[in-house]
Amino acid sequence: MLPAILKNVHRIHDFCIEIFEKSPLTFLLKGPWFANMEMLLTVDPPNVHHIMSKNFDNYAKGPKFNEIFDVLGDGIFNADFELWKYHRRMAQSFLAHPRFHWFLVKRVWEKAENGLVTILEHACKQGLVVDFQDLFERFTFDTICTLVMGQDFGSLSIDMPRIPFSKALDDVEAVFFHRHVIPMRIWKFMRWLGVGKEKKHEQARKVLDEFIYKCVAQKREEMEQKLSNKHNEDQKEDSESDDLLTLYMMNQDKNTNIGIDSESDKFFRDTILSFFIAGQDTTSSTLSWFFYLLSKNPQVESKIRQELSSVLTCNSLYNFDQLSDELVYLHGSLCETLRSYPPVVFETKSPVKPDILPSGHKVNPNTQIIFNLYATGRMKSIWGDNRHEFCPERWISEKGKIKHEPSYKFLAFNAGLRTCLGKDMAFTQMKMVAAVIIQNYHIQAVEGHPVVPDISIIFRMKHGFKAKVLPAISTSNPMTRVRYGFELGFQHLPNHASGLPLDTLK
Numbered sequence: 001m002l003p004a005i006l007k008n009v010h011r012i013h014d015f016c017i018e019i020f021e022k023s024p025l026t027f028l029l030k031g032p033w034f035a036n037m038e039m040l041l042t043v044d045p046p047n048v049h050h051i052m053s054k055n056f057d058n059y060a061k062g063p064k065f066n067e068i069f070d071v072l073g074d075g076i077f078n079a080d081f082e083l084w085k086y087h088r089r090m091a092q093s094f095l096a097h098p099r100f101h102w103f104l105v106k107r108v109w110e111k112a113e114n115g116l117v118t119i120l121e122h123a124c125k126q127g128l129v130v131d132f133q134d135l136f137e138r139f140t141f142d143t144i145c146t147l148v149m150g151q152d153f154g155s156l157s158i159d160m161p162r163i164p165f166s167k168a169l170d171d172v173e174a175v176f177f178h179r180h181v182i183p184m185r186i187w188k189f190m191r192w193l194g195v196g197k198e199k200k201h202e203q204a205r206k207v208l209d210e211f212i213y214k215c216v217a218q219k220r221e222e223m224e225q226k227l228s229n230k231h232n233e234d235q236k237e238d239s240e241s242d243d244l245l246t247l248y249m250m251n252q253d254k255n256t257n258i259g260i261d262s263e264s265d266k267f268f269r270d271t272i273l274s275f276f277i278a279g280q281d282t283t284s285s286t287l288s289w290f291f292y293l294l295s296k297n298p299q300v301e302s303k304i305r306q307e308l309s310s311v312l313t314c315n316s317l318y319n320f321d322q323l324s325d326e327l328v329y330l331h332g333s334l335c336e337t338l339r340s341y342p343p344v345v346f347e348t349k350s351p352v353k354p355d356i357l358p359s360g361h362k363v364n365p366n367t368q369i370i371f372n373l374y375a376t377g378r379m380k381s382i383w384g385d386n387r388h389e390f391c392p393e394r395w396i397s398e399k400g401k402i403k404h405e406p407s408y409k410f411l412a413f414n415a416g417l418r419t420c421l422g423k424d425m426a427f428t429q430m431k432m433v434a435a436v437i438i439q440n441y442h443i444q445a446v447e448g449h450p451v452v453p454d455i456s457i458i459f460r461m462k463h464g465f466k467a468k469v470l471p472a473i474s475t476s477n478p479m480t481r482v483r484y485g486f487e488l489g490f491q492h493l494p495n496h497a498s499g500l501p502l503d504t505l506k
């Protein structure tokens with residue numbers, strides 16, 4: 001089957017859908033004998049449930065995955081079993097803590113107000129065309145750097161600077177897709193020769209390492225200085241530096257017994273690099289497709305604007321809890337975007353011991369099982385006849401609440417025990433960005449600009465999303481320009497989390 005794959009590699013996503021539609025939602029892909037390539041591709045919900053939840057202990061990321069993503073070291077994405085449990089427990093306690101939520105909302109709001117709105121207002125007044133994918137990538141890069149390391153590089157500013165660290169992240173990610181489709185022996189040979197994407201990958205890895213190790217050393221120094229300064233105010237009240245690296249450094253578990261030194265620079269390097277890879281392009285890709293879909297579905301945009309106006313009357317939109325519970329239609333629209341355009345296109349697992357899947361397929365430790373997230377969201381047997389429509393209503397119950405879909409059917413955030421830990425964080429960011437933009441502007445796609453997916457592990461647009469920024473018009477009075485958000489500002493955020501001591505984190 002390798003020749004067919006290579007022939008269709010430029011349209012691999014749609015090619016997979018065609019095969020799944022003709023097969024019982026699972027098929028075996030075998031390469032030539034020398035390629036050691038045996039992959040079972042599935043979108044079958046019972047199979048996903050079996051592997052991700054019911055028989056979880058028998059399935060690991062496996063050695064092939066570890067080799068493809070070797071740059072991530074011993075971080076959470078590459079980890080299995082005890083090491084994974086350790087990472088998961090740590091990451092969960094920090095990401096779910098109210099102090100981090102408060103820090104998140106504050107920082108994202110500042111970036112939206114000072115970065116995003118400044119550029120959009122400029123583009124709106126000058127009638128400029130903006131590449132929204134580039135805009136959102138800069139936005140999420142700046143916010144993830146602030147949230148993870150406490151540093152804002154200002155890549156989202158009028159002169160749009162190219163930050164070497166951001167370019168290195170892109171170059172590192174660029175090989176992941178090719179390493180999945182090209183036989184391992186071949187890409188390893190290319191790496192050995194130091195050619196093509198593999199060469200760029202190695203160069204980028206050096207840039208990342210140098211940069212992250214420098215940040216870790218800097219942070220350690222800052223923290224030591226603070227601790228040694230007797231006159232300094234109490235650390236526990238210092239909610240200005242609740243970034244993840246600080247939280248990790250202050251709360252390390254010294255007795256891990258899992259073969260890693262949880263206080264070493266290598267541990268921090270692997271951990272924060274995983275957060276960068278997890279949190280940046282996933283959120284920016286979803287926002288790009290979301291605004292692209294809104295430009296094609298103006299009735300959805302109007303409904304979201306109406307919902308925002310009604311919620312805003314209580315003057316507290318940028319509160320973490322309200323962002324989670326209210327804005328049901330906006331939430332449904334984002335879920336619908338994630339169903340059709342999941343940023344992570346596929347995931348893999350391998351069995352530790354031979355097993356038989358609910359579909360009847362036998363798998364053994366050599367089999368790489370691939371879940372195709374893109375195809376899962378587009379299967380008729382899973383989502384019905386209107387699977388190709390953009391329909392936020394499918395996510396809303398009769399009582400007007402968000403309808404829960406099981407994760408083995410809605411796979412965008414992964415399923416079962418390894419469900420994405422940044423889901424709430426991502427929704428918070430995306431809702432804030434959506435609210436600020438939709439209330440103030442209407443995004444009009446440039447006609448004729450091709451919006452097509454790139455061939456990559458992250459579902460990006462190959463040529464970006466080019467659009468004009470027009471002022472939003474009030475739904476109640478078409479003559480009025482709507483201008484919300486700016487005046488609300490940060491002072492309306494409740495300071496509810498700032499007093500919580502850090503030792504409540506675990």
Ligand code: HEM
Nearest residue numbers: 275278279282283286344347412413414418420421422426
């Ligand atoms: C729309 C945005 C996002 C989507 C669609 C998404 C999707 C996913 C998916 C599919 C996985 C499974 C990957 C794998 O196991 O190979 C995952 C895992 C994970 N995500 Fe996200 N993610 C998003 C945003 C974030 C953010 C903002 C963070 C926080 C920085 C984050 C943190 C994580 C972590 C820590 C894991 C590993 C969980 C584990 O292995 O136990 N994600 N995410």
